[in-house]
Amino acid sequence: MNVYDAINRPSIKEGILRSLRNLSDAVRKNIENHPYLFDFADEVKKARLDVAENYDYWIDKAVRTLEEKGVQVHQARNADEARKIAGEIVGEGKTVVKAKSMVSEEIHLREYLEKLGNEVWETDLGELIVQLAGDKPMHMVIPALHYSEEEVGRILQKIGVKGKNAEEMARGVRKFMRKKFLEADVGISGCNAFSAETGRIFLIENEGNIRLSTSLPETYIALISIDKILPSDELALKSVLVQSAFFGTFPPAYININEKATEQIMHAILIDNGRKNTPYREQLSCVKCGRCQLECPVFQLAGNIWGGDVYGGPMGMGWSAVTGEMVELCFLSTLCGKCMEVCPMSIDMPGIIRSLRKRILEQDIRQQ
Incomplete structure (x- = not known):
């Protein structure tokens, strides 16, 4: 699907606007009732950018902390290295359950592991729907918002799940996934935040699947x-509190704080993939709440199709550039600034998009 096809698909706009209506009032109440969240956001932004100024130091500290806890640590300079490391750990013919993770989408891990002969299942309901549909997540937090209940029903029939309504279908997926959880050889998650102090991995979720x-x-x-x-x-x-609150769910349904469990074999893959040397350092403070996506008038028309291979919307222009993809669709941005207005980290996404446009034009001129 290209951006023009997306614009002509009403379910994308309807799903995004429905999510915006459902969540915008919740965000407003969250920040009115808990004004300290702005202070949290400022602290987190400063800390992330300070860490980005000296990644080598903080990566070394993270490695030492994890290894002291018995975790096997690997470092990947790019997506290809990250995939290969994970593939060597998993091997072939395994059953893998994977929590929702944008960095796993970024490195296309599920597809790679499947090519090695593994059975890999997304465990987030929205991600599972997208997987079965052969689609890409339409939003950072709400990956299947562009599907109607009827469409979801047809998609879930691929795994034998039937139901007259969303509740029945969710119950069927829960039963299906319980079996996969119990059979799984390997579990994979991303990371919403990582503490170099303790080696703890912070994850937020609303389904209990992580x-x-x-x-x-x-x-x-x-x-x-x-x-x-x-x-x-x-x-x-x-x-993680800022990420949750500015998306619209506060407090989060679940906060997981993961460490190596007794008798568990745990691996941590630290992934760079363009972050260490990016000129768009401000983008690294993004907590990926997805608020800018829902508010963006272009995203409301085309969803995540307006973006790169993985990341779409205003923040997607910056993240795509960070990970090495220059997205010419940045010229479709209206530069209205709504994204920066609602961003808890006040990231200058319009400024990043202007910079990307300049770089793309300069590149085109050099190639003429």
């Missing part, structure tokens, strides 16, 4: 992009 993915299998792999490294537990907790 704790099953990371605790039941004998082997657990945590994918930690280096922008998630923070100096302390306190800052890591503040980061």
Whole structure:
């Protein structure tokens, strides 16, 4: 699907506007009732950018802390290295359960592991729907918002799940996934925030699937992009609270704080993939709440199709550039500034998009 097809698909706009209506009032109430969240956001932004100024130091500290806890640590300079490391850990012919993770989407991990002959299941309901549909997540936090209940019903029939309504379908998926959790050889998660102080991995969720993915299998792999490294537990907790509140759910339904469990084989893959040397350092303070996406008038028309291979919307222009993809669709931005207005980290996304436009034009001129 290209951006023009997306504009002509009403379900995308309807799903995004429905989510915006449902969540915008919740965000307003969150920040009115808890004004300290702005202070949390300022602290987290400063800490993330300070860490980004000296990634080598903080990565070394993270490695030492994790290894002291018995975690096997790997470092990946790019997506290809990250995939290969994970593939060597998993092997072939395994059953893998994976929590929702944008960095796993970034490195296309599920597809790679499947090519090795593994059975890989997304455990987040929205991500599972997208997986079965052969689609890409439409939003950072709400991946299947562009599907109607009827469409979801047809998609879930691929795994034998039937139901007259959303509640029945969710119950069927829960039963299906319980079996996969119990059979799984390997569990994989991303990381919403990482504490270099203790080696703890902070994850937020609303379904309870992440704790099953990371605790039941004998082997657990945590994918930690280096922008998630923070100096302390306190800052890591503040980061996930800001992410949750500015998306619209506060407090989060579940906060998982993961460490290596007894008798569990745990691997941590620290992933750079362009973050260490990016000229768009401000983007690294993004907590990926997805608020800018819902508010963006272009995203409201085309969803995540307006973006790069993985990341879409205003923040997607910056994240795509960080990870090495220059997205010419940045010229479709209206530069209205709504994204920066609602961003808890006050990231100058219009400024980043202007910079990208300049670089793309300069590149085109050099190639003429």
